[in-house]
Amino acid sequence: VHRQMPTKFKDLRTSSKLLLLCSMFSIAIATTTYVLVAEKLIAINFAQKELAGTRYLTTLRSVYAAILTGRDLPGSGKQGGLSPSAVLGDLAATQSRAAGSMDTSQLEDSLSVTLSELWSGKAEAPSINMLVPKALAQARALISRIADDSNLALDPDLDTYYLQNLAMNRLPLLLGQLGEVQSLFESPAAGAAPNTLNVRILVLSGLVDSTLDGIKSDINAAYRGNPGKAFKAAMDSDVSSLVSAATSYLESARQQLAGGAPVSSDDRDGSQRYSFAVDEAIGTWTAIQAELDHLLNQRISRLSLRLWGSLLLIAILVSLSILTAALTHRHITQPLERLEAVARKVRKRKDYSLRAKYVAEDEIGGLAAAFNDMMSELAAARERESAEQARIAGLQADLTRAARLTTMGEIAATIAHEINQPLTAIVTNASAGLRWIGNPSPNVEEAKAALARIVKDGHRASQVIASIRLMLKRNPRDKAQIDINDAVREVLAISHDELQSREIIVETALSPELPTVMADRVQIQQVFANLIMNATDAMSLIVDRPRTLRVVSANNDPASVTVCVEDSGPGIEEADRDRIFTPFYTTKSEGMGLGLSICRTIIEDHGGRLAAARGQAHGSIFTVTLPTGSAAA
Amino acid sequence: MKSEPGQTQSVVFVVDDDPSVRDALTSLMSSVGLCVKTFGSPSEFLADSLPEIPSCLVLDVRLPGLSGLDFQTELNRINISMPIIFITGHGDVPMTVRAMKGGAVEFLTKPFRDQDLLDAVQLALDQDRARRKIQQQTSHLKSKFEHLTPREREVMSCVVSGMMNKQIAAHLGVSEITVKVHRGNIMRKMDAGSLADLVRMADDLGIKVGKR
Numbered sequence: 001v002h003r004q005m006p007t008k009f010k011d012l013r014t015s016s017k018l019l020l021l022c023s024m025f026s027i028a029i030a031t032t033t034y035v036l037v038a039e040k041l042i043a044i045n046f047a048q049k050e051l052a053g054t055r056y057l058t059t060l061r062s063v064y065a066a067i068l069t070g071r072d073l074p075g076s077g078k079q080g081g082l083s084p085s086a087v088l089g090d091l092a093a094t095q096s097r098a099a100g101s102m103d104t105s106q107l108e109d110s111l112s113v114t115l116s117e118l119w120s121g122k123a124e125a126p127s128i129n130m131l132v133p134k135a136l137a138q139a140r141a142l143i144s145r146i147a148d149d150s151n152l153a154l155d156p157d158l159d160t161y162y163l164q165n166l167a168m169n170r171l172p173l174l175l176g177q178l179g180e181v182q183s184l185f186e187s188p189a190a191g192a193a194p195n196t197l198n199v200r201i202l203v204l205s206g207l208v209d210s211t212l213d214g215i216k217s218d219i220n221a222a223y224r225g226n227p228g229k230a231f232k233a234a235m236d237s238d239v240s241s242l243v244s245a246a247t248s249y250l251e252s253a254r255q256q257l258a259g260g261a262p263v264s265s266d267d268r269d270g271s272q273r274y275s276f277a278v279d280e281a282i283g284t285w286t287a288i289q290a291e292l293d294h295l296l297n298q299r300i301s302r303l304s305l306r307l308w309g310s311l312l313l314i315a316i317l318v319s320l321s322i323l324t325a326a327l328t329h330r331h332i333t334q335p336l337e338r339l340e341a342v343a344r345k346v347r348k349r350k351d352y353s354l355r356a357k358y359v360a361e362d363e364i365g366g367l368a369a370a371f372n373d374m375m376s377e378l379a380a381a382r383e384r385e386s387a388e389q390a391r392i393a394g395l396q397a398d399l400t401r402a403a404r405l406t407t408m409g410e411i412a413a414t415i416a417h418e419i420n421q422p423l424t425a426i427v428t429n430a431s432a433g434l435r436w437i438g439n440p441s442p443n444v445e446e447a448k449a450a451l452a453r454i455v456k457d458g459h460r461a462s463q464v465i466a467s468i469r470l471m472l473k474r475n476p477r478d479k480a481q482i483d484i485n486d487a488v489r490e491v492l493a494i495s496h497d498e499l500q501s502r503e504i505i506v507e508t509a510l511s512p513e514l515p516t517v518m519a520d521r522v523q524i525q526q527v528f529a530n531l532i533m534n535a536t537d538a539m540s541l542i543v544d545r546p547r548t549l550r551v552v553s554a555n556n557d558p559a560s561v562t563v564c565v566e567d568s569g570p571g572i573e574e575a576d577r578d579r580i581f582t583p584f585y586t587t588k589s590e591g592m593g594l595g596l597s598i599c600r601t602i603i604e605d606h607g608g609r610l611a612a613a614r615g616q617a618h619g620s621i622f623t624v625t626l627p628t629g630s631a632a633a
Numbered sequence: 634m635k636s637e638p639g640q641t642q643s644v645v646f647v648v649d650d651d652p653s654v655r656d657a658l659t660s661l662m663s664s665v666g667l668c669v670k671t672f673g674s675p676s677e678f679l680a681d682s683l684p685e686i687p688s689c690l691v692l693d694v695r696l697p698g699l700s701g702l703d704f705q706t707e708l709n710r711i712n713i714s715m716p717i718i719f720i721t722g723h724g725d726v727p728m729t730v731r732a733m734k735g736g737a738v739e740f741l742t743k744p745f746r747d748q749d750l751l752d753a754v755q756l757a758l759d760q761d762r763a764r765r766k767i768q769q770q771t772s773h774l775k776s777k778f779e780h781l782t783p784r785e786r787e788v789m790s791c792v793v794s795g796m797m798n799k800q801i802a803a804h805l806g807v808s809e810i811t812v813k814v815h816r817g818n819i820m821r822k823m824d825a826g827s828l829a830d831l832v833r834m835a836d837d838l839g840i841k842v843g844k845r
Binding site: 413416417420421422423425426429431433435436437439443446449453455456460508568 | 654
């Protein structure tokens with residue numbers, strides 16, 4: 001498997017490879033996107049849950065306000081529109097909203113019970129004294145639970161963390177402590193010793209001081225977390241007025257104690273300072289919560305902005321990668337496929353003029369250019385090759401033709417040799433036989449053997465002659481309709497060099513309207529070549545007049561075609577006129593005397609005639625008459 | 634008839650590709666008592682071992698592969714100096730000239746007269762016989778000359794150049810008596826009857842004259 005994998009991958013088409021690459025990249029992007037979105041959504045949900053917590057807090061703040069400033073609510077209803085039933089209803093509604101996300105129902109229930117009891121109007125002073133701290137403690141516990149369950153206690157940012165610590169911890173604590181101090185002033189516990197009370201108030205005021213210190217340090221920490229000037233400006237005045245209000249209340253409370261005056265509910269100044277401090281605390285609390293909400297909302301919008309931004313970036317990246325893949329496909333695979341198609345077409349059609357149409361500076365462009373160069377080279381090489389082949393073919397055709405036309409001489413030489421050999425043997429054997437018999441002691445056996453060899457060689461000579469006859473009897477299938485003028489021109493062309501070197505003037509008068517003749521082209525050309533060579537030889541000694549060779553073709557009689565070969569040589573003696581066609585008769589010093597005889601045989605074989613005549617002034621005329629196609633045998 | 638006794642002490646080689654011609658030639662030459670050996674090609678002839686007796690070669694010009702004329706050149710090249718009689722079906726002047734220049738005895742055109750061939754063969758054999766005789770004598774002389782000591786050879790070269798004993802003694806820095814002793818040894822070893830004999834021998838051996 002390990003070995004197969006690469007080959008399999010190698011065998012994939014490039015487009016598939018690109019698709020694979022693209023899809024793997026997409027999966028990677030999708031995974032990253034999922035993680036990113038999930039993370040952002042978690043952070044957003046976290047902040048939204050915190051907001052739910054602060055919303056709960058709004059209701060609880062009115063509860064605090066009701067407990068601390070309107071303890072005689074049922075009677076007077078002096079705190080504006082705050083009625084106990086409205087506050088309780090609000091609390092219940094808030095609880096039902098938060099029921100899903102926070103585990104606060106039990107704490108809320110017990111707080112509601114305490115509050116109902118507190119505000120029922122039936123409670124006695126001592127029990128009120130007990131109920132107020134109880135309600136405050138329960139409210140604080142509820143707030144603490146809300147802080148835990150709504151993630152506020154786990155807030156990750158410095159500014160919001162300290163703000164929530166102020167809202168969920170310090171301010172409820174401060175209000176509780178203030179309320180406790182005031183309640184000690186207003187309705188001291190029955191039977192409690194004044195000293196004990198004083199000590200308690202002093203301890204509490206010390207606790208309030210430390211809480212105020214905590215508030216100050218918290219707000220400073222929050223400033224460190226959020227260096228924005230607007231934030232500090234929004235918070236600073238509220239916090240400092242709260243601190244001063246609470247401090248002045250504590251001052252008056254201490255003075256009261258130091259003055260030794262008994263704690264009295266009629267102390268107008270003290271309760272005024274108290275309600276001012278509580279109002280300030282509630283106001284600060286409201287401000288802090290508003291700021292907290294603002295910061296949380298800001299965080300949520302920032303997170304969602306980042307989320308959408310990231311999604312947009314990813315979308316752009318994905319589309320860019322797809323675009324790149326598509327472009328890669330277009331600039332690598334498509335040109336390669338086109339190149340392949342061109343190569344295949346070239347192979348199929350053998351058309352080397354085809355070219356790959358792709359121009360680019362990259363490797364593929366280089367490949368296409370190299371491919372085209374190679375094609376040009378191939379085309380040039382093929383051209384050269386075919387030119388060479390044509391040249392060789394032409395050369396061979398010329399050689400074949402020349403060979404055919406010179407066969408006559410070759411044949412003559414071969415015949416000479418083939419007949420001369422048995423003749424030599426015959427003569428020698430005859431001489432030997434004579435000697436064997438003529439010796440002083442005649443050897444008849446040797447003489448008889450010599451005579452037997454003479455018989456054998458005689459037969460051999462006649463066989464040679466028979467085979468020449470057979471050779472001259474051509475296959476009629478070699479005959480075809482030929483243009484005599486063409487045949488003549490070809491022979492003249494081949495003999496051109498020879499004629500020129502012998503200073504012979506060639507004149508032709510070939511009739512343009514010659515009918516075709518049914519003939520063996522090669523044999524007819526052999527005849528013409530022979531006649532032309534004879535004429536040339538005849539003129540070799542002529543010096544006093546031009547050596548003129550004249551070839552005339554005519555069609556005087558519709559049934560035949562005539563070709564005359566005329567020379568300006570010495571001409572034929574009247575006595576020789578008929579003998580020249582006899583085999584082995586020659587007037588030349590070097591000649592077999594076979595040429596004209598064979599020529600006549602060939603022409604007669606074609607149903608024609610070969611005649612010789614004297615020229616008008618000098619020289620001789622050889623006339624070949626051949627029947628036209630219709631009259632041919 | 635020019636048949637002579639003792640002809641069997643010679644051989645006529647025939648190289649011709651035509652068996653009929655070979656048979657006829659064998660018969661003709663046998664009828665006058667010549668010993669004949671025939672071959673179909675030059676290579677067959679070269680493959681055979683040549684006897685050390687007077688011989689000649691009847692060679693056809695037209696042969697398969699190597700032509701007779703080229704074969705003649707080849708034989709000259711490898712130092713086989715055997716008289717050659719050419720026979721050909723169609724001989725022209727340039728061919729004849731070339732053959733004769735190459736040392737041929739005769740150039741006959743087929744069919745030839747029997748007497749012409751037999752005369753040519755006789756002539757060739759005589760030539761070869763004479764050549765062999767000279768060769769033999771020279772080699773005999775050479776072996777005798779080889780038996781002389783270097784000093785004797787020196788003295789001999791001086792003697793045949795016509796120097797007196799006194800001159801030789803002065804030339805070689807030895808006493809006249811010593812020269813006389815060398816001279817006696819030379820005459821005995823070379824089997825020379827006279828000074829004239831010795832001079833002829835020296836000429837045959839190609840000894841250069843020892844003049845200063």
